[in-house]
Amino acid sequence: MADPALTAATAVAQVASGESARCRATGAAIHLGGGRFVTAAHVVDGSVQRLRGVCPAGAGPLAISVAGSVAPALLVRAGQDRVDRGIGQRYLGGEDVALLRPARTLPSLGVAVPCAGAPRPDSPALLVTPQRSLRTRLLPLVRDADPRFGGYLEIPETLNQGESGGAVFEAASGCLAGLVSHRDEDGDRPPRTRLVPASVIVRFLGTGS
Numbered sequence: 001m002a003d004p005a006l007t008a009a010t011a012v013a014q015v016a017s018g019e020s021a022r023c024r025a026t027g028a029a030i031h032l033g034g035g036r037f038v039t040a041a042h043v044v045d046g047s048v049q050r051l052r053g054v055c056p057a058g059a060g061p062l063a064i065s066v067a068g069s070v071a072p073a074l075l076v077r078a079g080q081d082r083v084d085r086g087i088g089q090r091y092l093g094g095e096d097v098a099l100l101r102p103a104r105t106l107p108s109l110g111v112a113v114p115c116a117g118a119p120r121p122d123s124p125a126l127l128v129t130p131q132r133s134l135r136t137r138l139l140p141l142v143r144d145a146d147p148r149f150g151g152y153l154e155i156p157e158t159l160n161q162g163e164s165g166g167a168v169f170e171a172a173s174g175c176l177a178g179l180v181s182h183r184d185e186d187g188d189r190p191p192r193t194r195l196v197p198a199s200v201i202v203r204f205l206g207t208g209s
Helices: 004-011 047-052 198-206
Strands: 012-017 025-033 036-039 062-066 069-078 081-084 088-091 098-102 124-128 133-137 139-143 151-155 167-170 176-184 192-197
Touching: 004 012, 004 025, 004 124, 004 167, 012 036, 025 176, 036 198, 047 081, 062 098, 139 192, 151 176, 176 198, 192 198
Parallel strands: none
Antiparallel strands: 012 025, 012 062, 025 036, 036 098, 062 069, 069 098, 081 088, 124 133, 124 167, 139 151, 151 192, 167 176, 176 192
C-alpha cells in the first residue's frame, strides 16, 4: 500500500528569487493544483534581500524548478511582514505565505491538500524540502505574544538554509499540516522549526482577490 505522506511529497518543488548570487534566496514551493504554488513569503517578497542591505532590486525575478525544468514565476500575493527592533521579522496573522504561478507548464507534480483540522500533538509527520525528506512529529500550536501575529505549529527539528517554504505532511493521511516558516531560536530549549498551519494557508488563499 502506498505511503500517503510519500505520495504527497511529490507536490514539493524548488523556488528561487534574486538576480545575483549574493542576493539569491531559495526555498521550497508546494503545488496545490491548478498551477498554484505556495511558499514562505519571506523567500519571494524581497524581505531577505532588504534585510541583507545589499540588494536594492529586492527579490528580483522568481523561478520555480521541477526535476531540472525551470519556469519564471509570478508573485500573485504575499502576507504582510513587520520588522521590530529586538524581535525581528514577523507576519501579520502569521501569514508567512505567498501564492505563486509559473509562467509556463512544469513537469507533472503531485497535489498537496491542506489538512481540514488541527493535528493532534505528537502526530507522526514527514518534512519535505528540496534538500531532504525527514520523519518527524508535530508539536502543539504556539501563539505569538502579540495576537496580531497569530500562531505557529512546530516540529522538533533544526531548519537548514534553503528549506523555508517546505511542506510538513501528516504521516497517516498525507494532508498538508503546515508550511516551513522559520527557526525558533530560543536558546533555553531544544531546536524547533515553526510552521504556518494549514488553516492559515487556507485563510490566506481564501482572502485573495
